[in-house]
Amino acid sequence: MKELLGIERPDAMPSPVAHHEGLVLFKLASWVQASIDAALAPEGLKQRHYSTLSVLRDKGPWAQHAVAAKLRIDKATMVSVINELERRGFVGRERAPEDKRHYKIWVTDEGKTWLSRAEKLITRVEDDLFSPLSTAQRRELLALMNALFRQS
Secondary structure, three states, X not given: OHHHHOOOOOOOOOOOHHHOHHHHHHHHHHHHHHHHHXXXXXXXXXXXXXXXXXXXHHHOOXXXXXXXXXXXXXXXXXXXXXXXXXXOOOEEEEEEOOEEEEEEEEEOHHHHHHHHHHHHHHHHHHHHHOOOOOHHHHHHHHHHHHHOOXXX
8 A cells, every 4th residue: 555655764863852642643644634635636635635524424414613623624614615515516515594605515335435435545645654553552542642632
């Protein structure tokens, strides 16, 4: 997969930078995002499109501004993400009946089909990126990273 994507595994961070969890995590996150974006690039989409569709699929129709807040995507970027997803027929969008200033968004059947394809691609990318870790280590890493988020 690495050759296909053209994204090389990053070099280890030099000491003493390597002793800062945040800096190491940032470098790894940038690498993972670039790798996932490269895998989705042939379809002209990025991980933020995938994340948006995933949240909408699991939450059902949801307010556009709420999706942006949950994913920490600025409002202007969220508008362009939703515009692209709507143009491709992956989401439906209509004014919220309770507040005409806001939109409700939902995933269409075409969006669900694309999500299934994207999930397989992302899993392949993650399997490659995290190949130095055992299955148990990957589960633990995921649990530790999720523990850093405020639970809501």
